[in-house]
Amino acid sequence: MKSQYPLSEQGYIQQLSIDCVIFGYQDKKLKVLVPKLNFKGEFFALPSGFVYQDEDIDDAARRILRDRTGIQDVYLEQFNVTGKANRSSKVFLDRLIEQNPELIAANVQKLNETVSGIGDYDWFTRRFISIGYYALVDINQVTAQKTDLDESIQWYDLDNLPSMIMDHNQIIGDALETFKLTLDQKANAFHLLEETFTMKDVQELYETIFEKQYARNNFQKKILEMNALERMEKKFTGAANKAPYLYRLPKRE
């Protein structure tokens, strides 16, 4: 996926980037998958990328997720566009170079090997319009893999995010806001759970997302009345109590 050529010659649409906010859920916590860039200094950046000339923007978002995190076939929603005139990664890149002075050395080959190689400085520091996507993934099903670009890629609790480059913290906030605001409408929170799940799982998820408690029986009614779930066989856990039903999203054809 990497290229010897500078970004400006790889057939991308100019000045347009896609930023992906990947939400996961575990232990009653909402989490975001955040890569840490493989440079000296603390540089956390959302999985981002550009759009090929012959590629739908939705496909670009999926490709970026796949290449950067190893995650395939996830639920995706576009949530907004950030387009301030002064929005560029110049401040971030200059700070990065300052802390990684070897990058300006005449090691041209190495520069071009890194995707954000400083050979692309001019291209990269132009003003960028960013289309934001959020993804909802089953954190257990997915094993995020870092690329050469990343020193690490890790899940962070939503209330304990690292300080990120540019406006990426802001973008995460916008993604969360849109997710919560449209959740009832889209009924998409289930994508954060495993393929099958109990009603208790759903309730705990909702309680985490909206930060409030629900009554067990009424919650069950509300969810089932959406007719969005398929009831499966019971789940025998070995515990000394009635086995709960399992549910899943109906197979999409």
Next chain:
Amino acid sequence: MKSQYPLSEQGYIQQLSIDCVIFGYQDKKLKVLVPKLNFKGEFFALPSGFVYQDEDIDDAARRILRDRTGIQDVYLEQFNVTGKANRSSKVFLDRLIEQNPELIAANVQKLNETVSGIGDYDWFTRRFISIGYYALVDINQVTAQKTDLDESIQWYDLDNLPSMIMDHNQIIGDALETFKLTLDQKANAFHLLEETFTMKDVQELYETIFEKQYARNNFQKKILEMNALERMEKKFTGAANKAPYLYRLPKRE
């Protein structure tokens, strides 16, 4: 606002356009302001434009509205991004040229005088990502003015729109859908009315938008409970009945 230079040299962001859907309301009908292009043939196109390098996308949308329709200071909302790989105006432009063969004549000066001058054919027929904005305007306050680019600019009933170029009919549909879906949340429908209005005006507006009837008293309660309106003095119409209160949106500071 026009330029002798081709579009590619005017400092726009490449392959990024803004399309504006301007909603108005009159005689219990929702309307959209649609310019008809000043060429032979029936070419209806949303007011569209591009984003300058040093310009916020929101500002660009406002500028496009102002330059193309004469409308200033309107309520604007970004609603989505259309980014299919095969999205370009090539089909439309070729049809336009076919019906306007004089455009390919060697009259270079005239070509460059028109904003969509065919001198820009290559630039213009590239794939474009479109950011959609919808505007809500007071149809009485606003007198749309056509530019040289337009043969006419006219309000069309939403249920009687002309067949438009590219995916512009689709974009209008998306704009309307988002408007309706977020209306309660944003409480922004009032921007379609005059500066002051009666509760009956509001009710008729809502009945038009949602295509259903409301009970007068309950509707009044619902609207007032939003606390979004300021009650003014009464409106004496001369009719032999109780004068209704006037309302307005509180002055924004």
Next chain:
DNA sequence: CCAAAAGTGTTGATTATACACCCATGC
């Protein structure tokens, strides 16, 4: 004083929340 339309209060239905009960499960 009357007709017309606006404003507001009151009732009834619907829906949402709280409470209660029963059921399955493994020890």
Next chain:
DNA sequence: GCATGGGTGTATAATCAACACTTTTGG
């Protein structure tokens, strides 16, 4: 049988829609 947690039914509260009544206005 009993403790535990799940499923479902019922009562209560709150919300929303329907009805009724009063007020204002100009003739």
